[in-house]
Amino acid sequence: MYKQFIQNKMVTIEExxxxxxxxxxxxxxxxxxxFEKGKVYGLLGKNGVGKSTLLYLMTGLLVxxxxxxxxxxxxxxxxxxxxxxxxxxxxxxxxxxxxxxxNYVEYNKTFYPRFSMDDLxxxxxxxxxxMDVNLGALSMGQKKKVYMSFALATNTxxxxxxxxxxxxxxxxxxxxxxxxxxxxxxxxxxxxxxxxVKDVDxxxxxxxxxxxxxxxxxxxxxxxxxxxxxxxxxxxxxADEALYVSPSIQGKSMILHNKDQEESAINLELLxxxxxxxxxxxxxxxxISIIK
Ligand SMILES: Nc1ncnc2c1ncn2[C@@H]1O[C@H](COP(=O)(O)OP(=O)(O)OP(=O)(O)O)[C@@H](O)[C@H]1O
Numbered sequence: 001m002y003k004q005f006i007q008n009k010m011v012t013i014e015e016x017x018x019x020x021x022x023x024x025x026x027x028x029x030x031x032x033x034x035f036e037k038g039k040v041y042g043l044l045g046k047n048g049v050g051k052s053t054l055l056y057l058m059t060g061l062l063v064x065x066x067x068x069x070x071x072x073x074x075x076x077x078x079x080x081x082x083x084x085x086x087x088x089x090x091x092x093x094x095x096x097x098x099x100x101x102x103n104y105v106e107y108n109k110t111f112y113p114r115f116s117m118d119d120l121x122x123x124x125x126x127x128x129x130x131m132d133v134n135l136g137a138l139s140m141g142q143k144k145k146v147y148m149s150f151a152l153a154t155n156t157x158x159x160x161x162x163x164x165x166x167x168x169x170x171x172x173x174x175x176x177x178x179x180x181x182x183x184x185x186x187x188x189x190x191x192x193x194x195x196x197v198k199d200v201d202x203x204x205x206x207x208x209x210x211x212x213x214x215x216x217x218x219x220x221x222x223x224x225x226x227x228x229x230x231x232x233x234x235x236x237x238x239a240d241e242a243l244y245v246s247p248s249i250q251g252k253s254m255i256l257h258n259k260d261q262e263e264s265a266i267n268l269e270l271l272x273x274x275x276x277x278x279x280x281x282x283x284x285x286x287x288i289s290i291i292k
Contacts, residue, residue, distance in 0.1 A: 010158060010189045011035040011058055016067035018057060027053055029213050031067070037157070038186040039220075042200055043193040044272055045210035051193040052092065054210075055160045058191075059089050071158060085112055087158040088151045092166060094143075098136025101146055105131070114155035119183065123149035126179045127172060141167045148176075152183040159190045165199040173199045197268035207268065209275050216275050219286055221266050227285040229258040230267040243281045244274035257285070 013033045019026035027050040035041060043051050056062040058069055060076035060083070069076045074083050097104065109115040124130055127145040135143065144167055151159060165176055173196075180203055184190060192200055207224065209217040228243070234251035242254040253270050274282050 008036040008038075009034045010037050010072060012068075012070050013054075013058070014068050014070075016057065016064045016069065018053065018062070018064040020053075026065075027213070028057075028064070031213055033208070033215060033218070035158075035189050035191060036206075037189055039189060039205040040180065040184060040203055041189070041191045041206045041208060042197070042204040042268065043191055043208050043210065044195075044197065044268070046276075047195075049210045049212060051210060052162050055089060055162055055191065055193060058158075058160060059087060061089075086156045087160070088112075088154050088156045089160040090144075090148055090151050090162065090164060092162040094147065096135040096138075096143055096147065098134065101133045101135055102131050104135060105150060108150070109154075112154035112156060116153055116155055119155065120149055120153035122182065123152055123179055126175050126182065128175075141169060141172065144168065145172065148179070152179065155188075157188055159188065161190065161192045163194055163196070164192060165194065165196045177203050197272065201266055201268040204266075204268075207266075207271070209272060211276075216279065217271075217282075217286065223286075224271065225258070225264060225266055226261065227258055228271070228282070229256040229262055229264045230254075230270060231256060231264065244270065244278050246270060246273060255282070 011034060013031065016028050016031040017026055018028045043054070045051050053062060057064055058071070058076065060079050063077050071083050071087060074080060076083060105120065121131070124146065127149065129142065129145055133146065135146070138146065144164070148161070148164060165173055168176060176199065180190060192204070194200055204221055206220050207217060208215060231254050232248060232250040232252070233254060238254065238256060239245055239252065242256055244255040246253045253267060255270060255274050258264070
């Protein structure tokens with residue numbers, strides 16, 4: 001059982017300490033976390049808590065002052081080809097060369113042994129795009145779609161995405177969910193850092209909420225929904241029992257203890273606000289896995 005637990009860990013972050021050179025405060029201090037195979041993770045947190053920094057540290061593009069990050073048991077800071085060909089990061093903002101997408105794919109696919117042209121066509125189709133585009137002539141949203149399609153088609157075991165739905169049009173938000181579902185498999189791990197929680201809430205298997213150097217929540221969506229019930233109510237009914245209440249267009253959004261194991265969909269925005277504002281009330285249901 002323990003062996004299985006260790007084997008499932010794709011990325012392990014152990015006692016990490018990191019601060020930017022020009023900042024006197026450490027962003028992470030003795031910080032530990034791990035990511036398992038076969039899961040889509042949502043990485044949430046307020047502006048500036050270090051979500052993007054953590055993604056860069058996980059790729060070895062930033063190097064910690066203390067501690068270690070391993071990908072499949074290899075220290076990521078070694079930047080070994082075996083590691084680099086099996087992970088991909090889609091940053092929030094990026095530049096692409098003004099060349100045809102076909103050429104871009106030809107030049108870059110050789111670095112990724114599991115790259116699939118069939119998958120790339122499938123993902124482009126999902127975003128209603130094709131290969132015959134010049135990267136220099138695309139809008140930012142279109143660039144994001146082709147870049148994400150290439151990233152997923154590399155079939156790396158680890159895919160890190162920073163605010164992937166920022167700048168996408170309304171149809172592309174649901175296309176994005178379909179796109180991730182199509183490209184996900186048991187041997188991949190996808191980490192999505194986002195504030196656009198409505199774009200991803202029925203896509204995630206696991207939620208991590210970061211605060212200053214702390215993991216406030218580190219739980220599977222199924223476990224969250226087993227413990228908590230997310231409801232919309234137009235009256236004051238059940239307000240006394242609620243762990244957290246927030247006004248909504250329908251009346252009130254509430255989180256209740258899921259006493260009767262009812263099925264409900266997660267409301268990430270409500271959960272996020274509840275965790276930040278009412279940590280102890282929610283925490284009582286997740287004592288075991290919350291790391292302070
Ligand atoms: N290159 C840098 N040099 C110095 N400080 C930086 C640098 N990049 C980020 N920071 C600082 O590190 C902190 C964390 O930044 P980061 O971008 O990782 O946060 P984030 O959680 O992704 O934020 P957001 O949600 O706003 O994107 C912020 O205070 C930011 O100002």
